[in-house]
Amino acid sequence: MLSRLSAISRYFTSSAAAQNSSNMSVKNFVEDTITSHKITVFSKSYCPYCRRAKTLFKDKYPDADIGVIELDERDDGSDIQEYLRQKTGQGTVPNIFISELPSFIPIRVYKLTSSTDQQHIGGCDDTMSLQNSGKLAGLITA
Known part of the structure; x- marks a missing residue:
């Protein structure tokens, strides 16, 4: 009985650890992707x-x-979308970000880490509003 409980405990512990690791890798992937591209x-x-x-x-x-991540592929x-x-x-x-990475500094030398180094633009309507107001070009060329 005790060995069964130990096995069950190990299963849930390893499942929780795997889930935690998966969440961390999703977070790292998203943050690295955002900071690796201007947009x-x-x-x-299909959207x-x-x-x-x-x-x-x-x-x-x-x-x-521009980095494009097709979540359906x-x-x-779904984990990325939840994060x-x-x-x-x-x-x-779409969920769109513009990084404030200076275009003249190579990414391998300049690694952005703080959330203030990226700007969440929003979705399509937000992006179109910025474009129509002339503000999007300023964000992209900054």
């Missing part, structure tokens, strides 16, 4: 709002360093 778009390939935002960046800012996509919801309060896609 990061967390997207779903019309995501397509609209990605098209805007491609057409208006073709030279910008990843095994951990983004916790981080930003936004549970929908």
